[in-house]
Amino acid sequence: MDRMVQTALSSITGLKDLKFDLANNLANANVPGFRRDLPNEGNAGFLSSLNQATARIFPLETGDRIFSSEVGQLQNTGVETDVALLNGAYLFIQPPDGEVALSRRGDFGVDTENRLVDGVGNLVLSDGLQPIVLPPFTAMKFSDNGEVLVHQPGALPGDFTSIGFLGSASPPSNSLTKSLDGKIRNLDGSVPDVDQSGLFAQGVLEGSNVNAIEEMVFNMDMQRQFEINVKLIKQAEEIDKSGTKLMGLPT
Template identity: 30%
Template sequence: MDKVLYVAMSGAKQTMQSQASSANNLANVKTTGFRADLDQLRAMPAFGEGHPTRVFALSERPGYRFDPGTNISTGNDFDFAINGHGWIAVQGDDGNEAYTRRGDLKINANGLLENGAGHLILGNDGPIALPPFDKIDIANDGSISIVPEGAAPNEVAVIDRIKLVLPDNGDLMKNREGLFVRKDGALEVANGAVTVVSGSLEASNVNAIEELTDMISLSRQFELQVKLMQTAEENDKSLERLLQLS
């Protein structure tokens, strides 16, 4: 009976982890440039002495959805979206380079360019700093030009160029911040083939209907596993009563 209980218990635990992954996707359905996590459940044998017949459930994340989200026009000069494939290089909270698709820009208190998540946008020589300006423009190649404060409209100065990269998506993994980094820890070089669309933002690629369907399915699985644990307990009690009578 311990086999049934072990399978049901491990299944319930892993189902809860899958529910957490699906809930995180749903929570980010409106997060700019978000990439959904994939999740799957499978049976695994328990290796070791005395456990050749035991199996347990395992929840794992085999990867992420990399298909682009919909580009939504905002008309905001501070917004831009990747055109097709590619990534924006940013500085994570740990100070290391990472990659995102989030292009809702703003200027922080230090005059540095960052996105809506507070990650500094990287240029040719690190974080991009902007002097006071009257107008800003982001070109298709990621170049940032401004009309300096008080200058004539035709006095345009090119400040920097956003670092755009094109790694193999199979080499990437998501870190705790929700940013992508290379699995081997290496840094990508800027790639001129990546272009952007100014005045637009990329929506999350989470499929809300699909995630809701998965949540319902996982909830039913969890209920079934709990019932199986209850059945195992009832069978144990019945067996105990039989032994007492004998």
């Protein structure tokens, strides 16, 4: 019976980790450019007693944090500071409290120091991995190769000044992972070299690639699995009680 219970408990622990990923995905379903978390690879470990394996088992997570690289739905917003990547490239960002990372988030804005930032305040970096500082401007344009252009006060109509280029790269998806801070980087924690392979569209915003309906169906399926494991534990308890009662019968 101990083996049956430990198997069920191990399954419940694995479901708990899946629930965490599912909750995180649903919480970020409306975040521009968010990449859906996928379950880690798993393994099992066994407790040992006097160098002998026992029925007591516990789940192990192996491998790196992986995510779906599927492109999210594109929405035409018409906002000049909204930018979407039309291919598989990533932008370079500098979080306020972390190392340089990759991102697909394109809801840009300007902070108090006239630097280009995304919707949560991460600095958007240039092809030289430096913050993009904007002069006073009345209009902004982003070309399809990521060039940032502004129309400055007093300039002739249609006369735009180049400020620099959005840094971008297209690393293989299997070479990327999500770090502990939730940001995308190489497996070793570094970022790939800038290759300026991004193809950009202005006035367009990429949504997350989380399908809320699929996540909810997955949630219901996990709930059923949890209930099955609880029933298994209760059944093991009943079998154990029945066995104890039989052992207690007078001979």
